[in-house]
Amino acid sequence: MAERQKFYITTAISYPNGAPHIGHAYEAVAADAIARFKRLDGCDVFFMTGVDEHGLKMTQTAAREGIGPKELSDRNTALFVQMCDRLAVSRDRFIRTTEPAHYAASQALWRKMAEAGDIYLDTYAGWYSVRDEAFYDESETVPGENGVRLGPQGTPVEWTEEQTYFFRLSAYQDRLLAHYEANPDFISPASRRNEVVSFVRSGLQDLSISRTTLTWGVPVPEAPDHVMYVWVDALTNYITGLGYPDVESEAFRRYWPADVHIIGKDITRFHAVYWPAFLMSAGLPLPQRVFGHGFLFNRGEKMSKSVGNVIDPFTLAETYGTDQLRYFFLREVPFGQDGNYSHEAIVNRINADLANDLGNLAQRSLSMIAKNCGGAVPAPNGLTEADRAILAAADGLHAKARAAMVDYALHTVLADVWAVVAEANRYFAAQEPWALRKTDPRRMETVLYVTAEVLREVAILAQPVVPAAAARLLDLLAVGPDRRDFAVLGEKGRLEPGTPLPAPVPVFPRYVETEAEAAS
Ligand code: ME8
Numbered sequence: 332m333a334e335r336q337k338f339y340i341t342t343a344i345s346y347p348n349g350a351p352h353i354g355h356a357y358e359a360v361a362a363d364a365i366a367r368f369k370r371l372d373g374c375d376v377f378f379m380t381g382v383d384e385h386g387l388k389m390t391q392t393a394a395r396e397g398i399g400p401k402e403l404s405d406r407n408t409a410l411f412v413q414m415c416d417r418l419a420v421s422r423d424r425f426i427r428t429t430e431p432a433h434y435a436a437s438q439a440l441w442r443k444m445a446e447a448g449d450i451y452l453d454t455y456a457g458w459y460s461v462r463d464e465a466f467y468d469e470s471e472t473v474p475g476e477n478g479v480r481l482g483p484q485g486t487p488v489e490w491t492e493e494q495t496y497f498f499r500l501s502a503y504q505d506r507l508l509a510h511y512e513a514n515p516d517f518i519s520p521a522s523r524r525n526e527v528v529s530f531v532r533s534g535l536q537d538l539s540i541s542r543t544t545l546t547w548g549v550p551v552p553e554a555p556d557h558v559m560y561v562w563v564d565a566l567t568n569y570i571t572g573l574g575y576p577d578v579e580s581e582a583f584r585r586y587w588p589a590d591v592h593i594i595g596k597d598i599t600r601f602h603a604v605y606w607p608a609f610l611m612s613a614g615l616p617l618p619q620r621v622f623g624h625g626f627l628f629n630r631g632e633k634m635s636k637s638v639g640n641v642i643d644p645f646t647l648a649e650t651y652g653t654d655q656l657r658y659f660f661l662r663e664v665p666f667g668q669d670g671n672y673s674h675e676a677i678v679n680r681i682n683a684d685l686a687n688d689l690g691n692l693a694q695r696s697l698s699m700i701a702k703n704c705g706g707a708v709p710a711p712n713g714l715t716e717a718d719r720a721i722l723a724a725a726d727g728l729h730a731k732a733r734a735a736m737v738d739y740a741l742h743t744v745l746a747d748v749w750a751v752v753a754e755a756n757r758y759f760a761a762q763e764p765w766a767l768r769k770t771d772p773r774r775m776e777t778v779l780y781v782t783a784e785v786l787r788e789v790a791i792l793a794q795p796v797v798p799a800a801a802a803r804l805l806d807l808l809a810v811g812p813d814r815r816d817f818a819v820l821g822e823k824g825r826l827e828p829g830t831p832l833p834a835p836v837p838v839f840p841r842y843v844e845t846e847a848e849a850a851s
Contacts, residue, residue: 381426386561690839
């Protein structure tokens, strides 16, 4: 058997300075859907997510709450883990940056960069945003209200001056530009790539990479009065998770470099400029790709605690259902672009796509099979042009989905799958199997077989996004657990006539408005 292709995918690691929000949920679900897709498509996947526990933001939030940063992190990290469970995020590893192994990895990477001559001590004087944990050039900041200066993300910046270690980022400008040029997909989507290229072209300053005014972080080797700048240790998480500094370890050799880092667009610079420069300095291979997804907004507005529109992913999952929420995120928002969520938009997707289009087709065809075909998979009796056409459309989905996934276009995969669902509904309506029951029962069986077969392929391909509902549908079709991956799509996995089927139950219930919602 050919060796399975490896696929290493990560999310950003989230700051546990508060409870997870919808942006965290979105990123985790998107990365999970990609990981599940790749697993079903035969890859040996390693999927990692986790939390970024150090830094000034954690220290300051903890101080405001009158607790230590570790206590703050422990409390919120538990919620991030719960969120992963609640949203069916199938991670292989949940990493915490306070793990001793992560200290060792970060210090080892630091030493490599120092050995390469890329680290020196100097005085930093410039602007820092605690909210972004980022240094900004004066030219990137603007005056805000009440004498506060704002950085490019609209967060306040503070003037800081201290003795710190620097990383010779300026020395990597040409190598980075050459890398972007030679690897046009390194930064996706293209709009993010253009931003990064023009940032790097405009000239790179050396980067301050340690702090002395802070103790909550990874100590700098041989300089314990310094802790590492939080982004140095945060980015290192991607290799800590594979056993770095043991580059001979099985996991590191197997999975590094990462196939894709899934991150939000606001942190592209760290992943597409700093991270590859650190890796080049340490003599390690670079990740294949950095994918910067868009932001989710609440009816066009940025979520903020002061506006009071921060939506808790637990409440959303509770209200709409995990699969429903996952489907909404990935179908509604073209992956890479910004998107909006609102109660109406979520309900519309649930009821139109899931309950009506797929749920009803499954319910109608499976109940007819239960009543009229002895509760077993019916036998096809000679295929017509219409039967062949819908089967061909379903059989063609795998190739289309793979093509869309080259760019992680999850929304395109779903649009293609649901286009076949719509076509199957038209087929079902046109064939009128309920009328054939009396006039031509053999033909009815064929129509029901073809419909069930389309449902099988749709359910298999829907698994990455709606894992629980797809599994229920595959149960209803008596598709065994070993016959659910993409290898059995198309003719080789056809349903076996005569296979007994369980009694059908609805797979996607309609969302019914509560009285309060209906009245508002
Ligand atoms: O940036 N919509 O952590 P974080 C979509 N610790 N995505 C969003 C979002 C929104 N409204 N808000 C945030 C950090 N995100 C660092 C990462 S990685 C080595 C260190 C995304 O908790 C954001 O873009 O602020 C990022 O990818 C992730 O959520 C975690 O954000």
